[in-house]
Amino acid sequence: MNILFVHQNFPAQYRELFQWLLAQGGHELVFLTQRKDLPEIRGARVVSYAAHHVPAEDAYAPTKYWEECVGNGLGAAFAARTLSAQGFRPDVILGHVGWGELTFLKEVWPDVPIVGFFEYFFLAKGGSVGFDPEFPASEHAPFLMHARNAVNFANIQTVDLGQSPTLFQRDTYPASFHDKIYVQHDGIRTDRLVPNPAAQVPLGRLGRPVTREDEIFTYMARNMEPTRGFHKFMRALPHILDARPNARALIIGGSEVSYGKASAAQGGYRAEMEREVGGRVDWSRVHFLGKVPYSAYQSVIQVSRCHIYLTVPFVLSWSCMESMSMGATIVASDTAPVREVIEHGKTGLLVDFHDHEALARQVIDVLSAPGDHAALGRAARAEMVERYDFATRCLPVHLARINGLVPSARAIPLPG
Known part of the structure; x- marks a missing residue:
């Protein structure tokens, strides 16, 4: 099958599916992205495109957001037109709706089915x-959020089928969208993301690596910011360490x-929160590791006691489910996206997002009696294997949905 992937940040949500298709061989895979540091991949093409227009800051x-999305969409469409002139015609297109990249692709290939990734509908x-x-929220938030959804409204008509990874995310969209969107997570590689009792994490300041024998608790987010509760974590920190x-x-x-x-403070929310908790924290026992390679991130979770x-209430992070797959004991916020994958007292422990003291008490309890x-x-990992494993649970659903849009002669053979 000829498949075109479209996502501004290669490979993003398509990492596992792209790699699996590549490993099968026999498919022509093209990935259209805004990334400039393009990897060389044997058996596939990764093609960079530039936005046709970027709105001014003012x-x-x-x-403004719609203007940005139109610029992305035209840039992607013009790159697709070049691919078409070079002789490439996809059997199906898979892409993210949110940045407008799919908006004009039917103008290039009117008869090619498109599966759009519907990640989040902007809610006031x-x-x-x-x-x-x-x-x-500002008094203008309802208007600005509704305006941002112009790209969602345009693309529900562009795509032939939509996908959302969780029910929470699908349900942020209006009911009129639901019949066109199927719910299936991208998939977790539970075969690779496993507990490792021998894991070690080097800590230069300590002069030795830490292991499962150490009393380690962890926090992870792409960036340390309020959407991911960083300020709540930092306020709980002195209580836990004491x-x-x-x-x-x-x-x-x-x-x-x-x-x-963004934070108005130089150094972002980290600097802001460091100043707030200040002298109440023993900073010799706090290790900010920054952004680390994927293998190092796995080791951090594997040594974590909590x-x-x-x-x-926002998009659920991959790290939450990946940590579950690695058998971590998780203390998480009692918010709607988390409740979809963690059941309190069975696969993790949930606390009020707003109550940093309750968070601290729960973490202390776990650290005290691991x-x-x-x-x-163990139950968290079993849940990931049973419901979210990439190869056995998620991949067959995605392939069935894709195959349902193309002639049977072009269908992707199902695994096994």
């Missing part, structure tokens, strides 16, 4: 905006902002 706020209520009273004098915190994440408003995952909570990690 562009009219309600239409019931989602990330206004959830935390510390960051109240109660557990041998505990160490390992923190993964950058100091930028992926979602929401992993903390926090989020407002044996009493070990079953949670």
Whole structure:
């Protein structure tokens, strides 16, 4: 089959599917992306495109995002037109809806089916905006959020089929979208993401690696920011360290902002929160690791006695489910996307997102008696294997949906 993937940040949600198709051989795979540092991949082409237009910083706020999406869409469409002139015609197109990249592809290939990834519908209520009273929504938020959804409304008509990874994410969309969107997670490589009792994490400041024998608790986010509860974690930190004098915190994440408003402080939310908790923290036992390679991230989770995952009602992080697959004992925020994968007292422990003292108490309890909570990690891994394993649960569903849009002669053979 000829398959065109479209995502501004290769490979993103398509990492496992792209790699699996590549390993099967016999498919012509092209990935269209805005990334410039393109990898050389034997058996596939990764093609960079540039946005046709980028709005000015002072562009009219309600239409600025749509303007950006149109620029992305035209850039992707013009790159697709070049591919077409070179003789490439996809049997199916898989792409992310959110940045407008799919918007004009039917103008290039009118008869080629498109499967769109519907990640999130921008909500003024019931989602990330206004959830935390510390960051109240502006009076203009309902208008701005609705305006941002122009790309969603345009692309529900563009695509032949939509996909959302979780029910929470699908249900952020209007009911009129639901019949066109199937719900299936991208898939977790539970065969690779496993517990490892022998894992080690080098800590230069300590002069030795830490292992499962050490009292380690962890926090991870792409960037340390309020959407992922970083401020709540930092406020819980002095309580945890005071109660557990041998505990160490390992923190993964950058100091930028992926979602929401940036901090006005130099150094971002990390610097802001360091100043707030200040002298109440024994900083010799706090290790900010920054953004680390994927293998290093796995080792951090594998040595963790308690992993903390926090989020407002928003897109569920891969790291939450990957940590479950590695058998971590997780203390997480009791928010809608998390409740879809973690059942309190069975596969993890849930606490009120807004109550950092409750978070601290729960983490202290896990650190104090890891044996009493070990079953949670085992059950979490079993849940991932049973419901979210890439090869046995998610891949067959995605292939069936793709095959349903193409002639049987062009269908992708199912695994096994």
